[in-house]
Amino acid sequence: MTNQNSKDILIVGVGGQGTLLASRILGNLAISQGHDVKLSEVHGMAQRGGSVVTHVRYGSKVFAPTVDAGSADIIIAFEKLEALRWIGKLKPNGKMFVNTQEIAPMPVVTGAVAYPSDIEGTIANEVPGTVFVDALSMAKQAGNAKAVNTVLIGVLAKHMDIDKQAFLDAIKATVPERFLDINIIAFEKGYNS
């Protein structure tokens, strides 16, 4: 259901890519802005390299923890094929941020089917204005391939009307101390991309 009172964000990717951390950063960000928040996460079976989706909803009062079809304001995709898979969740005027990384699912690995060609073109056609970034390269430049999540948070921050410092504070509140430096660099790379 499209809900005027809440902001609905979907974070999609492949199990193991770190989507959970990204949703928790956004959860802490929303709390710091005085909102009611609900996050829905994926634990268990699907984490083993499967398709994963975490939901972030915030606003004055949030009931359901999940984002329905046709109602996401924003989709952040950690992987191209997953971006396309979850496109049905987006509102008509919703926005997408897509990491251009490709991770072959098992049916592609075994050669049973091909990885779809020109996913970027298909998405750009369906959702004009989609932002595509090579977050993996930026994360590697920042010092750790696992920092894709904070790169993407940086990209998102640039497009949202919430203070940059609030994002940085939310990262500090969420990321373990020993990984903080790399994640801040990664965030800046995304923000300045």
Added chain:
Amino acid sequence: MTKKLMLGNAAFARGAWEAGATVAAAYPGTPSTEITENVATYDEILAQWAPNEKVALEVAIGASFGGARALCAMKHVGLNVAADPLFTAAYTGVNGGLVIVVADDPGMNSSQNEQDSRFYARSAHVPMLEPSDSHEAKEFVKAAFELSEKYDTPVFVRSNTRLSHSQGVVELMERADVALKPYVKDIPKYVMMPGMARKRHVIVEQRMNDIKEFANSTELNKVEMNDTAIGVITAGVTYNDVKEALPNASVLKLGMIYPLPAKTIADFAAKVDKLYIVEELEPFFEDAIKAMGIDIIGKEIFTLQGEYSANMIAKGILGKQIDSRDAGVLPMRPPVMCPGCPHRAVYHVLKKLKIMATGDIGCYTLGALPPHEGIDMCVCMGASISMATGLEKARGKDFARKLVAVIGDSTFFHSGITGLVDMVYNGATSTVMILDNSTTGMTGHQDHPSTGKNLKGDVAAVIDIETLVRGLGVKNVRTVDPFDMKALEVILKEETAREEVSVIITQRPCALLPQVPVLPALHINDTCTSCGMCMKLGCPAIERHENGMWINETLCNGCGLCVKVCKFDSIKKAGE
């Protein structure tokens, strides 16, 4: 007052802590696992993993009899295992409060069935509460402890995947100062043999009548009067979907879902024009409310399968269709065994030898998927071993020469041991493979009786699987590193040929355990002939591209299994 964003499961744990609980026991199971992991972070609570849910509940029952407030958490199918103590603990009642959190999994995000645990509440005569968000998760556990002691009964709190694994804002409170209750010997109450149980059953029915009265007055059930054209009776996470879909409707939100508040329901029904029941997943409220003679609409418009959503409810009740984009048909992305997973080698060898396997529940169940398709059946924890016995009974000893049962180490402790005892006792002759990866993998790395650590992270006694198996009377026991695929192949041939029960323990830690080194990624050089041998491993890091094989360096952890199967020596370490 401190407010905190909290996972539903962390909130259940916090509730037990605030309620003054001092004992918790559980066996892991998605989506309930993090409840007990979080309980273990509180110093005041003695928390433990038990080998299975039956043992866990019995530990909690003993603690309750001993005067402590005790918590036991499990997933829905875990309750099947714990059902035996449950039904009789309903008769004995409690001393210290006893709360059982049971987490259902509509949509089967991580489960083998979609069973609705509310029926256990009804058939065992145990009251059940159902919270709708993290804050209620905490508060309802506290309410459940109060009810448990007030009415001398175990109390259920029902969760599901969406509640257990979603985060919501919780108001933190102090821990109640609850003294250990005195233990008083009371044979008629605690020794359930027929003469005493008959008397306790009378008490159980009286208690249920009292709780039915309580249900009509408790604030756990909430009436939200709005526009009276549409009324909805609902509970738990589904309540939230109803509020999103029908912000103007009148709602009776049930917090106590068994026993039902008959009077509250009748009063609410009288005030609305049309009454809908929205519940995941079985018509549990619906059947009971229909039996009260109330006119309702439920499962004729709502499904018995999968998770509910606001869109679905809006469509069912208002006929409102929400438009959305269509992604078309895309390659699926099923979960896979991780790069470096020790189970992969086992399935590779089984496939090579054309051996059929009965399967069990854990990461190794993923061996049923392509390219291995290495297990033929999987029903519940422990069933691999007993089903192999049954197959042999049905099809004879020759059939057992190409048959193995594949079971994980944690699952073996959970319910595989009794199946193996049965094999020895009844002379079965197939081979059991215990895939010992030194952890409970599927549910996220919990310790178990042979890992040498307990839930609190302290050093624990190690139950050596090989010694245990020999102790059960199995004469042929072999232990092998599955990555030594040549040795595994020889052992498998020898042991399956033998007309006697054998156990093969494949020992190699899960690749994701912190003690397992991540080696630099491998790469494929230009001597590769694209023969596809390495692809047979089904490693997500190896991909076939137009110009040959390619290793994805962000996924590869250098385990080297592919180096062993490559006939052309084309897979190399970094720098080679």
